[in-house]
Amino acid sequence: MTLLVLATVTMTLMSVSVADAGKLEEAIAKTPQGIGQGEIDPKAEPGFMGIPGAVKPSWILGIIWGVWVGWIFSTVGAFGGIMAGVGHISVFGLGDYADSFKKTNSTLGKLLTDSIRTSNQYLVGFSGLISSATYYRMGRIVLPLGICLALGSIAAGQLIPYLTAGKIDLKSYQGFFGLTVLVIGAFLLYETTPQGQRRKKDAKAAAEAFEREHIRKAAASANPAEPEIAGGVHLKEFGIGRISFTFYGVEFGFNPILALVGGFVINCISSFIGVGGGFLYVPFLTSIVGLPMYIVAGTSALAVLVGMISSIYGYMFVQGIPVDLVFIGTELIGIFVGSVLGPITSRKIPDIWLKRIFVVLALYVGIGYTIKGFWHIAVFPGL
Numbered sequence: 001m002t003l004l005v006l007a008t009v010t011m012t013l014m015s016v017s018v019a020d021a022g023k024l025e026e027a028i029a030k031t032p033q034g035i036g037q038g039e040i041d042p043k044a045e046p047g048f049m050g051i052p053g054a055v056k057p058s059w060i061l062g063i064i065w066g067v068w069v070g071w072i073f074s075t076v077g078a079f080g081g082i083m084a085g086v087g088h089i090s091v092f093g094l095g096d097y098a099d100s101f102k103k104t105n106s107t108l109g110k111l112l113t114d115s116i117r118t119s120n121q122y123l124v125g126f127s128g129l130i131s132s133a134t135y136y137r138m139g140r141i142v143l144p145l146g147i148c149l150a151l152g153s154i155a156a157g158q159l160i161p162y163l164t165a166g167k168i169d170l171k172s173y174q175g176f177f178g179l180t181v182l183v184i185g186a187f188l189l190y191e192t193t194p195q196g197q198r199r200k201k202d203a204k205a206a207a208e209a210f211e212r213e214h215i216r217k218a219a220a221s222a223n224p225a226e227p228e229i230a231g232g233v234h235l236k237e238f239g240i241g242r243i244s245f246t247f248y249g250v251e252f253g254f255n256p257i258l259a260l261v262g263g264f265v266i267n268c269i270s271s272f273i274g275v276g277g278g279f280l281y282v283p284f285l286t287s288i289v290g291l292p293m294y295i296v297a298g299t300s301a302l303a304v305l306v307g308m309i310s311s312i313y314g315y316m317f318v319q320g321i322p323v324d325l326v327f328i329g330t331e332l333i334g335i336f337v338g339s340v341l342g343p344i345t346s347r348k349i350p351d352i353w354l355k356r357i358f359v360v361l362a363l364y365v366g367i368g369y370t371i372k373g374f375w376h377i378a379v380f381p382g383l
Helices: 002-014 021-028 059-076 079-090 094-097 106-137 143-164 170-191 194-198 201-215 258-272 278-288 292-318 325-346 351-375
Strands: 233-238 243-247 250-254
Touching: 002 250, 021 106, 021 170, 059 106, 059 143, 059 325, 059 351, 079 094, 079 106, 079 170, 079 278, 079 292, 079 351, 094 170, 094 278, 106 143, 106 292, 143 233, 143 278, 143 292, 170 278, 170 351, 201 258, 233 258, 243 292, 250 258, 278 292, 278 351, 292 325, 292 351
Parallel strands: none
Antiparallel strands: 233 243, 243 250
């Protein structure tokens, strides 16, 4: 069934050229013609979004990068949008291309920047769809919490495109992108220290119980892929001021009002920098709510899915931001593969190492993009 959905979505996207071509064509028409930087040669071969002479991302590399984006998002519950952004900005060269129009036609440069933001959200939104469905079957989603976060994110998904579409150039976007990731990475680095770990005794107990049942026994299991519903999330108390549940015998609870506010704030930030928000949902769910990583990933994926639907609608259908749906369609093939593998492989990785993967990536990308965006200095390869 899932393969059928993937095929249908991909074929639909491949049949659509570019959304709101009128706005893009108008920006191209106002750009100086020529073969120099920041100019468009009408005789050149069409590239990204059909722009003559634009960079032309490899669809094979798009699929491979999609696998990586889907895997990291569905494994950690975050960083999919960040890695999608790294791919679109640096790996495929769209960032430098958008920045080349800063002096000749800033409108086109900002339009391409908005397109990058929206394209990122397509990838992480689809990964959220696949991975949240998988985690739900495994009993590793706190459904009431995910719904509260998602509801809070809907308003933000409309507000931020309205306030920022057409106003952000590539370098500013890159700088804020990196700074936000850097702050979160530094905070999560603290969470992996002994002092930070002492604050999460309940989360650690649940994580250890899960490891005993699945990670340490996986090798001896006849069917390690069997859903873990027996010891999964079970709702215990449901109220306006508190919702509680158990996970492997350990009780957790949260305030639904706080979750609604958290979802709104998180999606405001994530919609602005064009990512899913998992990199903010993860510390919110682990540090403020106090959940173990094994149920954070699925719950974060559900919230991200709804937030991305709202944000994409705001950018594309309200603000008219164009995207290259043909290239996105190829990336979604890789997203599907990576999103299926993530929940399976995450059971074999200890809780603390899932966080450390997140921290290393956050510091690398955060430092690199902050310095490159604000000071125009490339300090790390690949960014």
